[in-house]
Every structure is written in C-alpha cells, then in structure tokens.
Amino acid sequence: MPSPFIQACRRQHTPFTPVWFMRQAGRSLPEFRALRERYSFFELLASPELTAEVTLQPVRRLGVDAAILFSDIVAPLAAIGVGVDIKPGVGPVFAEPFRSDADLARLRPIEPDEDLQPMLEAVRILHAELDVPLIGFGGAPFTMASYFVEGGPSREYARTKALMLGDPGLWRRLLDRLADLTIAVLRAQVGAGAAAVQVFDSWAGVLAPQHYERHVLPVSARIFDELRGLGAPMVHFGVTTGELLGLLAAAGPDVVGVDWRVPLGAAWQRVGAKAVQGNLDPAVLGAPWEAVAAEADAVLAAAAGRPGHVFNLGHGVLPDTDPDVLARLVDHVHARTAT
C-alpha cells in the first residue's frame, strides 16, 4: 500500500495530510551540526553512510512522512569535475564561473555508476532502512545555471539574465547540458530506490513570466517528459513563483511547490489539476506555538476538501528553528487532518 506522501502526490485520499520539510536535514538539528563540525559538506556527500545518516536524522527525530536525499543543487556539477565549493553561510561558490561557449566543454556527460557512486549507494542504504518514501534531489537548469554563471548566490542575477537575453543560443545550450545532467541523476536515484523526485528551481521566481516561458520552461519540461515513465511522482519547486505557478505546472510535474506569498487556495487555482506542496512561511516557526498552530491551521483550511496536499514550508527550514517545534508541527498536522 502506498504511503500517504505518495498518495497525496497522486491526488488520492490519504488517512492524514503528509508532512515533510525542505531542509529538514540540516543546521536546525544538533546532530547534523555535530557531524558538520567534523566533516565538510562534500565529505558528507562523498560517504554513502554519512549521506544516509544525515538523511535519516530528521525522520527519526521529527516523524516526517518522507525523507529527502541529502544533496545540493550543484552536487552533480561537482561530480563531473566542475570546481565548486559549498561555503557555510554563503552557498555554492564556483572557482571559474561559466562565461562562454568554451565552458560548455566542462559539462561532460555524467556516468552515474562511476560519478555518483556514493550518492547511489546512499540511496540503496536508505531504501533498505526507511519506512517512509525517499525523495530524490535534483536541480532545475535555471537555478543550476544561475549559480554557475554568477559564480555563487546572487541577489540580482544580472549576469544570468544578460546571458539569457543577450545570447539565447548559448543560454539554451547551457541549460540543455544541465537538464541532461539532472535527468541522468534523477533516473539513477529512482533506479537505486528513490520513490519520488523533487526538481529544485529555487530561484526561477526572479524571472519575469515571459522570460521563464521562453527561455526556461521548454528545458525544464524535457526533464519531466523524460522522467515521467519511471512512475515516481515528481515535485517542482521555487520561491517567489506566484506569477509562474501555471507555467511551473505546465512543465509537467505531478506536484507544484508553493511559497507563502500566495494563499494556497489561489495557488491551487493557478496550478490546476496537480497536487500542491506547501506553504507555511518558515519564519513563522520562530513565533510562539499558538501562532505557529494558527498559521498551520490556515494552510490546512485552504487545502481542505480535496486530495493532493503535501504539507511543507514555503522554503527551507531556517537554521535557528527549534526542532521541537518542527516535531510538534508534524504531530499537529497529523492530528488535525486524521480521518
């Protein structure tokens, strides 16, 4: 019998609303911080046992209804030898950002069995150990490209947009290579035991809708087209995507992530006949419990009456979040929605 998470992705009735949290594995958990003191980010990713352990930590502590493979949007780029570091408190930083056609050669095809050996071994360990579904982790081409072109996190994405509008041919070649990478990575994760996948286009919401539609959507759609046959539900996520929700849905996922800037009911109308995931503001978790519960109830009320809601935050867990609040929130959502 499928799990509530998988059922919700398929818009089937569930015994309760399933819950997981983006970045549930990470700095909000003391057991993660303890590991992070001993290992760098890429050391964690290089060890199947450590990757599995970090993925399992929130499942044990919080009682969430899904695990998500501990990874990063740029991990596949690192796996094929593109020089990138994850700086604490900053994010991915590329030694040599993408600048011209010549840089396309740095994006060689990935050989999952070799290049992703630790990641796939972690998936196999998790598949054996987990009682809840494992969500595979992949980056969408726009967000991957934005890090690679900017050289790191950005506020303005000026270089990325200048490339997209100024040299749309090169932009498309870059995105196509990145899409090939994500397709291979997610196919391999599902082959090793992931029951669903999430494609993170975290920063797509910095784009005007007409630019997303022309320069990003066709490439993202190819990812979902090529993975659909695997039978694993596919989630697509980004923030500040209010105006893009219909286009993100059109790309072809089964589930669309919704941040907190759009009321869930309005978001669902734009998404259409898909499941939705979200949409509590992560910052709410820093307020007193009564406020947290009231805000969670408002999300549940907006989702009530039709199947297909995965409860989540609108973006990742903030590092200062109290894990006890997360655990209490899981129990609260389960209790409020139990049928």
Added chain:
Amino acid sequence: MPSPFIQACRRQHTPFTPVWFMRQAGRSLPEFRALRERYSFFELLASPELTAEVTLQPVRRLGVDAAILFSDIVAPLAAIGVGVDIKPGVGPVFAEPFRSDADLARLRPIEPDEDLQPMLEAVRILHAELDVPLIGFGGAPFTMASYFVEGGPSREYARTKALMLGDPGLWRRLLDRLADLTIAVLRAQVGAGAAAVQVFDSWAGVLAPQHYERHVLPVSARIFDELRGLGAPMVHFGVTTGELLGLLAAAGPDVVGVDWRVPLGAAWQRVGAKAVQGNLDPAVLGAPWEAVAAEADAVLAAAAGRPGHVFNLGHGVLPDTDPDVLARLVDHVHARTAT
C-alpha cells in the same frame, strides 16, 4: 501646466510617457562615485548642497522626467539619533537593533525644522533649480521596522516576522511610531517644495498577504490618509508584491509600483483605478541594446491605451548599469510614446 510625471500620476493624458529610475542617483553614475570617494553616505546627507548635487546628477545626464530626493529609508531614524550606519555593498546596519518595548523610547518625535534641516534645505535648493518635479523620499513602516529589528538587511526576516506574529501589540506600537516619523518627514518635504512623494515598502513582499493585511496595511494606510490633503501625488512601492498589489493600492496611494515579476497588464487589474509605475527588470539593462529596447517596448505595449503609466524599472538601477543605456532608454520611451 503640470509636468508629464504629475499628469501621469493623476491618470491624465500626457504628451509622452514620463520616465524616471529608482536609484537613478547612485553608483551607476561616475560623478556620484567620485563624490562618494570623498564623502560618506551620511556626509552627503548632512550637506544640503551635496544632497542637491547628487539628486541633480541623473537629471542632467539622463534627461529623466522627475528627480527623487537623495536619501535612505533609515535616514529619519538617524536624524532622531538612532545609531545606524550605511555600509557600502551591505546597506543600513544598526548598532543596537530593536528588541523590546524599552526601545520604543529611542523613537522620539521628529522636529523637522531642526532634525531635518539639511534635507529640507536641499529640497528648497532643488525646488529652485529643477525643471522637473522633485519626488520626496520616505520609508514605509514595515521596511523601516525590518531593518531596525533585524539590525540590517536580511534574507529571511525571521526576527521581524516573529515579533509581528508573537507580539502584535508591540509590533503595532513600533509601526505607529515609524509611521509618525514618515508622515512628518514627507509633510516637511512637500512643504519645502517636493511635488510628489514615494513611500518605499521595498521588502513588504516577503509577507504573506494575510499578514500584510492584518499587521501592516492599517499603518501604511494612515500615512496616505494623513498626507492626502497636501495634494502631492503619492507613490507606493515594493518588490515581490504580486499578491499584495491590491492591498498596496487599498492603502491609499495614487500610484502603485510594480516589479517585473508581474506583467504590467495583470498588475494594473489588481491595482484598479490607480496609476502604475514600472516595470522593466533592472537586470535587462545589462543585455545588448536590441534586447533592452524590445523589453521596454513590451512594457509600453502592456500600458498602452490608458493614461496613468510612469515608466520605471521594477527596482533600483543596478550599480554596474551603463548610464548611456539609461539615457538611451529615456529617449526611446519618449520617442515611442510621443503623441
């Protein structure tokens, strides 16, 4: 006869679409950078002549249809003695952030003639020198509070939101004091010669609409209510405000700023019977001219057929922007819309 900018704010027919740019005075201009090498930000604000000079620079070079008083959202806080610095490349940084009821006492009433003497003298100089309207500059309570509570710029606004949801009474007292400050500052600017005002709620778009409506809108509305009788058109602006546009309009301005994430036509529907200002993505200006012109034409096409459009960017000019592109864009908009 009123200027095209004022006419557009009032939704009257104009001989061409008026243009100005947020942050038109600033680091994109070499003449500004030259001054900034010799003076700190607050040294510029402390001198009426330098404030006026910096405000005039883009009018001379770019041919824009309005000037905006060179200032900062936190300038009134500095003027009443709250310790704040503007760090280059960072933004406002408070030595002692707002934490509790006791900090309300630091927000004493402002005495414009004393506390704002250099600012108001700059407005008088500009009123005498300018051939185009001067837009007064004020911060909206939410964005001012976010800087004061976080201690500086933020990505997550976690402390701000925790205060807002966790202690709504204190939050309201804080916002009311900040609104009083903005009302006094803008009234004084108009008294000294500003022909319009813009109230910057730059970061309001980080809020869920229901939080904005309950915890921010009533306070922002009081600003517009109290200033309406001055007769100066009032602009209200923020980014990532797609879902808030109707609420920003309900606060009572004459003109609502629109970032590039919402197509201007859709934005105008949400705003209703008001003028709109925007909405070119500032990052577009880094693309080749043909792309810039095409994007500007798309904005103009979305605004065509009804009066009440002020052409602007969806957010401030990026520091690396070529001033020649800005000047060319002003000419382009004028030529395309001349009747």
